[in-house]
Amino acid sequence: MIDLQKEFIEFHDNIKLDDENQKLRDKREILLKKLKNNISDEAASYTTFNQGSYAMGTGIYPEDEDYDIDVGLKFDINKDDYDDAVEPKKWVRDALDGHTKHVDIKRSCVTVTYQENGKSAYHVDFAVYANDNSDGKMYIAKGKEFSDKEYRYWEESDPQGLIKLIKNKYSGDDAAQFRRTIRYIKKWKTHNFSSVGDSAPTGIALTILAYDSCFSVNKTTDWATKKSVYDDFSALHTCIKNIKSRFSYSWSELAQQMCYKISANLPVAPYSNLFSKMTDKQMDELYSRITNMLSKLDEVKGKTKRSEACTILVELFGEEFPVTVDKSIVGTSESA
Amino acid sequence: MRYKNSIDNIILEIDEQVEKLFYTYVENYDFAVESGGILIGTLNPAYNSVRLTNITEPFPKDIRTQYEFKRSEDGHQNAMNNFWEQSNFRKTYLGEWHTHNQKIPQPSHIDIKNWLKISKKKNNNSEWIFFIIIGTEEICIWTIQNKKIIKLERIENY
Structure with missing residues (x-):
């Protein structure tokens, strides 16, 4: 087939959004400064860290939704001293309130939304953790301000362990191809699913599929120069093929029909199934879109004209x- | 300037500099002999459009008389190669243009035969090949679809 590596690298340059991005850094720093200056004296001390896809090196520019910046706040508190997990989230909310149009306590974070031209331009999600627990583990504060008590709780969480796992899975140029492939798949998702609702898989679910044995490095050695030559198209093709074969076909009680289903567990606490929010029907739809993608990639393989191969990839x-x-x-x- | 093929909704966008060049012909050209060249541009399948970014003008080996323009490969192929390389391999051959000493230009039988032949070429990168005739008052654009000649409609000004 046609060598499309240059095109894939250029595509990657066009979509990648990482922690080096000055705009994102600036927004984050402004809010962290506000938090520091305004947090009440009653609040416990805390340290911060970057989490989410930018920290993992798998972030992409959003297509129609706003930018999403993820920050972790590790409070030096013991979860057992805070029966109400929402209390530390209120410290954060109250400190940032009044500076922007929207500060909301959401189930898993405190979200600050900035508007530009009447549209949400970017939001920063602050995840609140208790980090001084008797078992030495870290816990995330779950629940909204007026949730029933059973929905306000501490859940074991290891976001930094997750970042480490993703970052250390491969090294050097192999790691770069791993991250590029994840970004290609995430971009495919953004381009093929609407941003509303749970019908699309999450970015982290796709990342974990790649991490959990669907991805393998695809490179050859140029005998003349002894350098590695990476083939991103083939790496992507193999990864999609492997994701497709991860689905299992079984009866869905809910949908009352046979459905293709998939699951993938977070490799760190709380080890939850990352597809649990999708219904059987939505997973079945995901399967058919993955199948469609695979057949398009097969089509690309058969093309002899560069313009035709690129048109399918567009x-x-x-x-x-x-x-x-x-x-x-x-x-x-x-x-x- | 944007033109549309109403059947397949393919849009041809003509860059301002190319449009200006065409209008220089409409306004200043004496039409004593015919002029012509090739159309060059990029493909934009995400918007079902093709963008005309450059054209070539007559080279010495082209044969130009009052009623014909025979474009040679000389000069035009080289120019095409340069545009291709300088655009990171994005610019491609998109078709032909030539002048007619007519107010509202109409293709001749020779033109039509030539257009059908060019559109059939297996090595065209673009699914759409365009043909432009510059008259003394108007510029008209055609494309070929299923061996039929279709005139494009102008849809928008800059």
Whole structure:
């Protein structure tokens, strides 16, 4: 098939959003400063860390939704001293309130939303943790302000352990191909699912599928230069093929029909199934879209014209994928 | 300037500099002999559009008389290669243009035969090949679809 590595690298440059991004850093720093200056004296001391896809090196530019910055706040508290897990979240909410249009206590974080031209331009999610527990583990504060007591609780969590696992799975250029492949799949998701509702898999669910044996490095050695030559198309193709085969076909009580289903557990606490929020029907729909993607990738393999291969990839990933063409043969022309 | 093929909704976007160049012909050209060249641009399948970014103008080996323009490969192929390389391999051959000493230009039989032949070429990168004739008052654009010649409609000004 046609060598599309240059196109894939350019595509990756077009979609990647990482912690180096100055805009994101600035927004985060402004809020952290506000938090520091305004947090009440009653609040416990805390340290901060970056979590989420930017910290993992798998972030992409959002297509129609706003930028999402994830920050972890580790409070030096023992969860057993805070029967109400929402209390420390209120410290954060109250400190940031009044500075922006929206500060909300959500189930798993405190969200600050910034608006630009009447639209949500970016939001920062602060996850609140208790980090001074008798068992030495870290716990995340769950629940909303007026949730029933049973929905306000501490749950064991290890976001930094997760980042470490993803970052240390491969090293050097192999790790770079791993991250690129995750970004391609996440971009495919953003381009093919609407941002509302739970019908799309989460970015972390796709990341964990790649991490958990669906991805394998695809490279060859150039015998002349002894350098590794990476083949991102083949790495992606294999990863999608493996994800497809992770689905199992079984009866769905809820949908009253046979459905393709998938599960993948978080490799750190709380070890939850990352597809648990999707219904059987939504997973079945995901399966058919993965199948469709695989057949499009197979189609790309069979193309001999660069423009045709790129056109299919634009359909899969959006306009960020470059459309290159073969050398044109202009021939002659006769007009009258 | 945007043009549309109403059947398949393919959009041809013409860059301002190319449009200006075409209008220089409409306004200043004496039409004593015909002029012509190739159309060059990029493909934008996400928007079902093709963008015309450059054209070539007559080179010395082209044959130009009052009623014909025979474009040679000389000069045009080189220019095409340069545009291709300088655009990171994005620019491609998109078709042909030439002048007619007519107010509202109409393709001749020779033109139509030529267009059908060019559109059939297996090595075209673009699914759509365009043909432009510059008259003394108007510029008209056609494309070929299923061996039929279709005139594009102008849909929007800059």
